Amino acid sequence: MNLPIYFDYSATTPVDPRVAEQMIQYLTQYFGNPASRSHQFGWDSEKAVEKARENVAALINANPKEIVWTSGATESNNLAIKGAAHFYQKKGKHIITSMTEHKAVLDTCRQLEREGFDITYLNPQSNGLIDLKELEAAVRDDTILVSIMHVNNEIGVITDIAAIGEMTRSHKVLFHVDAAQSAGKVPIDLATMKVDLMSFSAHKIYGPKGIGALYVRRKPRVRLEAQIHGGGHERGMRSGTLATHQIVGMGEAFRIAKEEMTTENQRIGKLRDKLLNALQDIEEMYINGDEKQRIAGNLNISFNFIEGESLMMALKDLAVSSGSACTSASLEPSYVLKAIGRNDELAHSSLRFTLGRFTTEEEVDYAIPLIRSNIEKLRDLSPLWEMFKEGIDLNSIQWDSH
Amino acid sequence: MAYSEKVLDHYEKPRNVGNLDKDDQSVGTGMVGAPACGDVMRLQIKVGDNGVIEDAKFKTYGCGSAIASSSLLTEWVKGKTLEEASAIKNTEIAEELALPPVKIHCSVLAESAVKSAIEDYNKKQKV
Numbered sequence: 001m002n003l004p005i006y007f008d009y010s011a012t013t014p015v016d017p018r019v020a021e022q023m024i025q026y027l028t029q030y031f032g033n034p035a036s037r038s039h040q041f042g043w044d045s046e047k048a049v050e051k052a053r054e055n056v057a058a059l060i061n062a063n064p065k066e067i068v069w070t071s072g073a074t075e076s077n078n079l080a081i082k083g084a085a086h087f088y089q090k091k092g093k094h095i096i097t098s099m100t101e102h103k104a105v106l107d108t109c110r111q112l113e114r115e116g117f118d119i120t121y122l123n124p125q126s127n128g129l130i131d132l133k134e135l136e137a138a139v140r141d142d143t144i145l146v147s148i149m150h151v152n153n154e155i156g157v158i159t160d161i162a163a164i165g166e167m168t169r170s171h172k173v174l175f176h177v178d179a180a181q182s183a184g185k186v187p188i189d190l191a192t193m194k195v196d197l198m199s200f201s202a203h204k205i206y207g208p209k210g211i212g213a214l215y216v217r218r219k220p221r222v223r224l225e226a227q228i229h230g231g232g233h234e235r236g237m238r239s240g241t242l243a244t245h246q247i248v249g250m251g252e253a254f255r256i257a258k259e260e261m262t263t264e265n266q267r268i269g270k271l272r273d274k275l276l277n278a279l280q281d282i283e284e285m286y287i288n289g290d291e292k293q294r295i296a297g298n299l300n301i302s303f304n305f306i307e308g309e310s311l312m313m314a315l316k317d318l319a320v321s322s323g324s325a326c327t328s329a330s331l332e333p334s335y336v337l338k339a340i341g342r343n344d345e346l347a348h349s350s351l352r353f354t355l356g357r358f359t360t361e362e363e364v365d366y367a368i369p370l371i372r373s374n375i376e377k378l379r380d381l382s383p384l385w386e387m388f389k390e391g392i393d394l395n396s397i398q399w400d401s402h
Numbered sequence: 403m404a405y406s407e408k409v410l411d412h413y414e415k416p417r418n419v420g421n422l423d424k425d426d427q428s429v430g431t432g433m434v435g436a437p438a439c440g441d442v443m444r445l446q447i448k449v450g451d452n453g454v455i456e457d458a459k460f461k462t463y464g465c466g467s468a469i470a471s472s473s474l475l476t477e478w479v480k481g482k483t484l485e486e487a488s489a490i491k492n493t494e495i496a497e498e499l500a501l502p503p504v505k506i507h508c509s510v511l512a513e514s515a516v517k518s519a520i521e522d523y524n525k526k527q528k529v
């Protein structure tokens with residue numbers, strides 16, 4: 001077992017060796033430009049790109065023609081939201097999203113606000129999920145788009161996108177889903193789910209960084225205004241020479257995911273449950289996000305009265321992430337945890353463990369006593385823990401905020 | 403972010419963790435920061451008849467740099483007169499621990515913890 005142990009699969013994943021092997025050939029041997037129509041080099045690359053497109057489409061039960069290559073989910077989200085907003089703005093300028101979306105959605109919406117669009121940011125329930133009735137109530141005559149993520153990157157909760165799709169379709173509103181964290185982890189069937197646009201990223205599912213895709217529905221047809229102009233690649237929706245090796249990698253990653261998702265989820269889920277069960281009796285621990293409706297690999301916990309960064313420092317053998325402000329440039333604790341109603345203290349005290357394909361039971365077994373002993377150590381150091389133990393209500397104290 | 407050797411040393415082996423009797427006339431307690439901001443420091447000093455700090459204890463909720471700043475502080479104040487202790491500057495703490503700019507607020511908090519403990523002690527002496 002190598003240290004540190006990687007428990008941050010939601011941040012990114014290693015490239016599966018099977019994926020890397022496929023990619024290498026397309027760097028050295030089959031290096032042609034897939035847009036070159038006049039020779040074998042181009043034809044070989046084009047064939048590989050189209051094969052990859054089929055593999056991506058197959059995982060989500062879509063038509064390969066509905067897949068547009070991008071540089072990642074950030075770009076897919078930008079293209080979907082800005083592209084739809086710009087194309088359909090004559091119909092209306094209202095967009096609905098949620099407060100717990102990834103920054104790639106939120107900051108795109110902020111930009112549209114500056115352009116004169118009106119955005120509604122829905123507050124999730126305390127389990128991290130959006131209430132469908134509340135979402136429906138927010139739909140107006142001038143609403144053109146709803147953008148809700150499938151799986152949240154911090155707390156791992158799974159949104160019922162099939163139900164939202166029925167609602168948006170009945171109101172003739174487009175529905176975009178950021179599926180960066182769900183593809184390969186949660187079944188997606190776009191033949192039945194009424195999703196119009198869906199964003200994907202390769203590096204969250206054992207593919208390379210810097211490549212992603214946007215699903216754009218053909219029936220009923222969804223139109224987008226391109227955000228990147230040039231040679232007219234990808235049916236004009238996204239110009240730029242296709243990164244063959246990256247695309248091949250993404251295709252292979254999606255192919256493997258389709259084949260192994262069910263067994264992999266069971267294995268990872270068992271390890272996650274083992275970790276959770278071993279920590280469950282710790283006093284003042286709070287699981288963030290719905291306990292049932294979440295992906296197998298995610299465990300997000302707040303250990304009250306301990307600051308997340310100091311806990312991560314103690315757990316330097318474990319690569320995890322925290323919602324603590326100290327880990328971000330902003331000095332604000334996680335906006336996702338705040339949005340689900342966690343107070344600042346609990347947001348500061350959170351740790352996110354995300355397990356994946358290469359996580360072993362030995363690694364989980366190593367982590368458990370390490371986590372437990374360091375929580376104890378840091379609580380012995382914590383004046384807040386001492387006060388809590390003495391029965392002092394921390395809210396009754398006048399803190400000086402700085 | 404990488405931590406300096408000194409921050410790691412104080413974090414892994416914090417000095418003078420614990421409590422002094424806050425009702426003792428010779429003990430001054432300072433508690434600064436706020437849970438909502440992610441750091442709370444409690445520093446206690448025990449002052450001898452000669453006005454010299456005999457003992458110091460701390461407990462801190464916060465990041466590694468906050469814990470290290472308060473641990474270092476307890477070492478520094480011991481043996482100092484109240485006047486000397488209140489002259490400790492956050493910049494000295496930040497320098498000693500090689501704190502990066504985003505962690506300067508930890509040393510600022512430590513400085514105000516000493517001042518607040520001394521203030522509490524002085525208040526007790528007046529009654």
Ligand SMILES: Cc1ncc(COP(=O)(O)O)c(C=O)c1O
Pocket residue numbers: 010011071072073074075102104149151152153178180181200201202203210211212
């Ligand atoms: C939910 C979600 N959306 C979008 C992204 C951005 O993806 P990418 O890194 O491919 O741009 C991420 C990953 O950081 C994510 O977790």
